[in-house]
Amino acid sequence: MTVKPDAIERFGNRIARLPFVRGQRAEALPITLDRKRIYVLPTRLGLLVGTLVLAMLIGALNYNNNPGLFLAFLLAAVVHNGFVMAHLGLSGLRVSTLQADTVHAGESATLRLRLAAGKRARTGLEIRTSDGAEIILSMSIAEDRDATLSVPTSKRGMMDLGRLRISTTRPLGLARAWSWWRPQVRVLVYPAAEAHAPPLPGISADGAPKPRAQRTGEDTHHLREYRLGDAPRQIAWKSSARLDRLLVREYEAGTSSDVRLEWASLRHLPLEQRIARLTAWVLESEREGRRSVLLLPTESIGPGRGSEHRHACLRALALLPASAP
16 A cells, blocks of 8 residues: 655655664664654644644633643643653564565565564554555564565666655554664566567477487487496386396487577667566476576576576576666
């Protein structure tokens, strides 16, 4: 959920830019919110109540009205307690972990925070990112709880999460207590894949390259006579014993063949479009179960397949500099 800040919050955001305010530098976890990093300002309701109390106080002094003075000071004490209780609503709160999933550019990254309430119950906790994404939760005494935030992404590479704000206006809504925190964790954003990419290079129109017999692979092609230099693990011992001669398993790579995804073959495309097409090809080769090798200007990845190989390829594409040849 994205919420627009009001005038008081915008004023607080301006204060946050001052060099002595917390959140200018990245901090490692865990962190515990204490009095040195909690700030308090009145809400719009708090400003309204404060104005009314001030008017009551001036009127009671002007007319020497003791019951009016008593009521004004009583309301002032309530407002003061609202500020104190809002501060205590954050004091002692602990943020222990933060995790973020990798996503493709244009998707929303999921942030998972682990919070510990400590010795106090926490109500109406608001956790907001720098772009306005917000979640509200409450915690009982000594409870540990996970909070999940969705952060939009726009471009590939390592994304800085910026400053996160943890705040509350409870219990009276007269004051907002908040604390800034800039996490060290950054989110890896994969490049967006090309929407309608052409078929994988080296693959026929029907998507099935011709199988080839070879000495290593996955599926048994046939048995043949043993030749000097064959690996012992390829010998079919049961068949050899039955026929009284050494037979060796010869394997077939099946319908999957190594796919070469070459940066140099896409020189006619702009840089970001090249990255988008290679991203689409990496995902497509993974969906089809094909082994692939990614050849970039600075490195070669593979051949391989599986989640680790896909991550290595997409990470390399995400971190390519804007001036890649």
